[in-house]
Amino acid sequence: MLHCLNSNASGSEMTVLERQRATIKWQHNNSHHQGYSSSSSPSPSSSSSISLVQVQSSSPTCLAAGAWPKLDNNFLMGFTSSPSSGFPLPPPPPPTTSAASFDLNSAISRTSSCPLPSLAEGKETTTPNNKRKTDKFHNTKVVASDNDNKDKRVKVAAPNDSATVGKKGTQACGDNSNKDNSKVSEVQNQKPDYIHVRARRGQATDSHSLAERVRREKISERMKFLQDLVPGCNKITGKAGMLDEIINYVQSLQRQVEFLSMKLAAVNPRLDFNMDDLFTREVFPACAASFPAIEMSPNMANTASYLHFNSSQQIDAGINPQDISLRRTISAPVSAPETFLDSSCFTQTLPSSTWEGDFQNLYSVAFDQARAASFPSQLFTGLLEPSNLKMEMEMEM
Amino acid sequence: MRNQRSVKQEFLRKWITGLRRYSCDEKKNMSFLERKKAIKLSADIAMASTRDKTTRWSQALIANASSSGDTLTGSSKNNSSRSRKKMLMMRRRRPKVKSAKKEMSASCIAKRLAEKRTRKLKNLLPGGESIDEGCLVEETLDYIESLRAQIEVMRYLVTASQLIINPYP
Numbered sequence: 217m218l219h220c221l222n223s224n225a226s227g228s229e230m231t232v233l234e235r236q237r238a239t240i241k242w243q244h245n246n247s248h249h250q251g252y253s254s255s256s257s258p259s260p261s262s263s264s265s266i267s268l269v270q271v272q273s274s275s276p277t278c279l280a281a282g283a284w285p286k287l288d289n290n291f292l293m294g295f296t297s298s299p300s301s302g303f304p305l306p307p308p309p310p311p312t313t314s315a316a317s318f319d320l321n322s323a324i325s326r327t328s329s330c331p332l333p334s335l336a337e338g339k340e341t342t343t344p345n346n347k348r349k350t351d352k353f354h355n356t357k358v359v360a361s362d363n364d365n366k367d368k369r370v371k372v373a374a375p376n377d378s379a380t381v382g383k384k385g386t387q388a389c390g391d392n393s394n395k396d397n398s399k400v401s402e403v404q405n406q407k408p409d410y411i412h413v414r415a416r417r418g419q420a421t422d423s424h425s426l427a428e429r430v431r432r433e434k435i436s437e438r439m440k441f442l443q444d445l446v447p448g449c450n451k452i453t454g455k456a457g458m459l460d461e462i463i464n465y466v467q468s469l470q471r472q473v474e475f476l477s478m479k480l481a482a483v484n485p486r487l488d489f490n491m492d493d494l495f496t497r498e499v500f501p502a503c504a505a506s507f508p509a510i511e512m513s514p515n516m517a518n519t520a521s522y523l524h525f526n527s528s529q530q531i532d533a534g535i536n537p538q539d540i541s542l543r544r545t546i547s548a549p550v551s552a553p554e555t556f557l558d559s560s561c562f563t564q565t566l567p568s569s570t571w572e573g574d575f576q577n578l579y580s581v582a583f584d585q586a587r588a589a590s591f592p593s594q595l596f597t598g599l600l601e602p603s604n605l606k607m608e609m610e611m612e613m
Numbered sequence: 614m615r616n617q618r619s620v621k622q623e624f625l626r627k628w629i630t631g632l633r634r635y636s637c638d639e640k641k642n643m644s645f646l647e648r649k650k651a652i653k654l655s656a657d658i659a660m661a662s663t664r665d666k667t668t669r670w671s672q673a674l675i676a677n678a679s680s681s682g683d684t685l686t687g688s689s690k691n692n693s694s695r696s697r698k699k700m701l702m703m704r705r706r707r708p709k710v711k712s713a714k715k716e717m718s719a720s721c722i723a724k725r726l727a728e729k730r731t732r733k734l735k736n737l738l739p740g741g742e743s744i745d746e747g748c749l750v751e752e753t754l755d756y757i758e759s760l761r762a763q764i765e766v767m768r769y770l771v772t773a774s775q776l777i778i779n780p781y782p
Contacts, residue, residue, distance in 0.1 A: 431747055438750035445757055456723065459730035462753060466737050469760040476767040477656060481649035483774040 617762065620663055625766050627659035654678060660763045668755050669748070673740020 419425070439458055443449040446465045452458050632655050658678055661671035731749065735741040738756055741749065 434747055435750055438754065441754055442750060442757075445754060454723075456726040456730055459727065459734060462757075463730060463734050463737060466734070466753070466757060466760070469757065469764060470737070472764050473656065473760065473767065474653060476764060476771060477653035478649045479771050480652050480767065480774065481645055483771060483778065484648070 620759075621762050621766055623663045624659050624762060625770075627662055628656050628766070631655040631659060656763055656767060660759050664755070664759065668752055669744055670739045670741065670752050670756050671759075677739060 419429075439455070442462060443458065446461055449458055449461050452461060632652065657674055661674040664671040731746060734753060735744060735749065738744070738749075738752060741752065744752060
């Protein structure tokens with residue numbers, strides 16, 4: 217791009233005006249490529265006060281070297297660092313930068329060496345079109361305007377990478393930016409250095425409040441997820457009400473866990489959850505609906521016959537010798553083989569798991585703790601003993 | 614988000630392993646409450662380990678469970694204590710803004726209500742006291758999902774065990 221500009225000017229010193237015109241032309245061409253029709257609008261039409269919001273992705277050092285005394289450090293901080301290619305020769309537009317930003321880069325590169333007074337002169341003598349351009353150059357950015365707000369937003373947000381402006385820059389940019397023509401769109405830079413946020417219309421452009429707004433939006437986004445997860449949250453809109461629902465739900469879930477563990481303890485007097493026994497029963501039709509997530513093991517074919525039951529068969533082949541006493545006839549046939557959980561898969565996969573060592577240590581400690589704990593409610597235990605006894609008797613029959 | 618199926622399977626596997634191990638070690642008969650506590654503890658640990666220590670609540674759960682001071686779990690405990698310290702440091706860096714004036718504006722009331730509730734939620738979550746508010750919602754999401762999976766698996770086991778005893782409902 218620089219080369220073509222050079223050729224235009226025949227290598228001699230271009231006036232500011234010519235430079236501006238060349239840049240506009242270049243902008244024009246480029247914007248056509250990228251579909252930024254709005255960027256070209258300043259040149260043909262002077263009526264609309266449209267101008268682009270553009271991003272700087274140049275290296276801060278080059279900007280600092282340029283004649284932009286008004287820019288403070290915060291403005292520079294709002295910029296991300298450029299890709300590794302050097303600044304003076306802007307690289308062919310990388311996919312990360314939009315056309316608008318690129319051309320502003322070049323504009324800066326052209327004008328960085330030119331002193332301010334000449335710019336000021338150029339300002340007064342140029343036509344309205346160019347005057348706007350001068351302002352743009354002078355201020356190093358242009359703020360999107362109100363008329364085509366929606367279009368702007370779409371266009372600005374369309375490219376993958378940011379077309380945002382540093383927030384401090386809006387303050388530094390005297391004339392244009394302080395109008396209420398500031399745009400809203402929160403675009404995230406591809407590089408995770410900074411999150412560029414644009415100030416909303418009529419809202420503070422303070423960095424603190426902007427950061428807070430980002431935070432709040434993040435939180436509200438996640439609250440939406442929670443709304444889907446927690447049943448009955450659709451009608452509630454306030455944050456406090458939602459939190460209430462969430463708290464109730466979490467509490468109820470925790471209580472359910474407690475209750476279920478109690479139930480399990482009551483059902484199993486010896487805490488021996490025997491997988492072979494558990495999975496050879498016809499439990500699957502009963503809880504197939506509730507637990508369809510169990511996968512088939514790869515050697516399903518071998519065990520299909522083992523697990524499949526007829527209506528009046530007794531299981532003796534697969535029963536663990538420990539549970540010989542638990543023989544029962546199977547009444548209901550097993551429905552879907554997909555819900556069978558192969559007990560052998562447990563024995564196969566367990567030794568290969570990597571968390572084994574640490575996990576077992578954890579368990580040993582945890583159970584020591586559990587054993588050592590004292591239970592003050594002896595009465596409770598007493599009440600449940602008869603029921604346990606009854607179950608044990610049943611099991612021995 | 615995650616593959617629910619694999620998560621449930623993993624949880625079940627880990628839980629049964631832990632319980633099995635425990636039942637092998639423990640020969641004597643346990644009281645009902647002891648059993649219940651063992652079941653719940655093993656279930657919680659299994660649930661937390663399915664997250665592979667990627668979430669704060671799982672770390673805190675495991676840390677709490679192993680905080681009985683055993684040297685066997687020294688490594689995991691050190692990790693958790695270090696992360697806990699980090700969390701506390703983070704918390705100190707964000708001091709609570711104390712309002713000197715007693716403004717009874719609607720926004721203030723709303724804010725106070727929300728604060729109360731977030732505090733309550735933090736107390737509910739394991740290890741939630743020192744969680745950043747931004748991450749709180751994420752952690753809650755994760756925790757709710759895991760709790761749900763845990764409940765489903767437990768329910769399944771309950772029905773399975775019940776059917777063993779009583780095949781003729």
